[in-house]
Amino acid sequence: MKKWPIAACAAAAVALAGYAVAVWWPVQQMKADVRQHLNDPESAQFNQVFKGNKEGAFCGEVNARNRMGGYVGFTRFIHFPDHDIKFDPTDRGYMSEDxxxxxxNFSVMWHGYCGAGY
Incomplete structure (x- = not known):
């Protein structure tokens, strides 16, 4: 009996487990952290999520329902390695001086952590 199919399946399982630990789990943790800041966490829709330029940072857009039940549109965010999250304040319409x-400041952070090409 040939043992190479068993070895190939075992290697694939190890590779898949490595992917889950290295890529899938950090993305799921980042999404859970972002959801904690939303009015309706279950309505969150993520777009353009990618690993940032700096270790452990993620960048992307999130859209969720507001208190009135309507979607507000995609807002950029940066998720930092310490689980802090910054949202783009320009996506809220009128802005005060502060x-x-x-x-x-968000624009500078975005370019530093996420790159200028977005």
């Missing part, structure tokens, strides 16, 4: 400064 919010404009916050938006400028």
């Amino acid at each position: 919010e404009r400064q916050s938006a400028a």
Whole structure:
């Protein structure tokens, strides 16, 4: 009996487990962290999620229902390795002076952690 099919299946299982630990689990943890900041966590829709330029950071967009039950549109976010999350304040319409400064800071963070090509 040939043993190579068993060895190939075992190697595939190890590779799949390695993928789950290295890629799938961190993404699921990031999504759970982002959901904690939403009014309706179950309604979260993620778009353009990718690993950032800096170790452990994730970048992307999230859309969720507001208190009135309507979707508000996709908002960019940065998820930091310490599980802190910053949302793009420019996606909320009118901004005060403090919010404009916050938006400028977010833009700098986005370029540093996520890259300029987005």
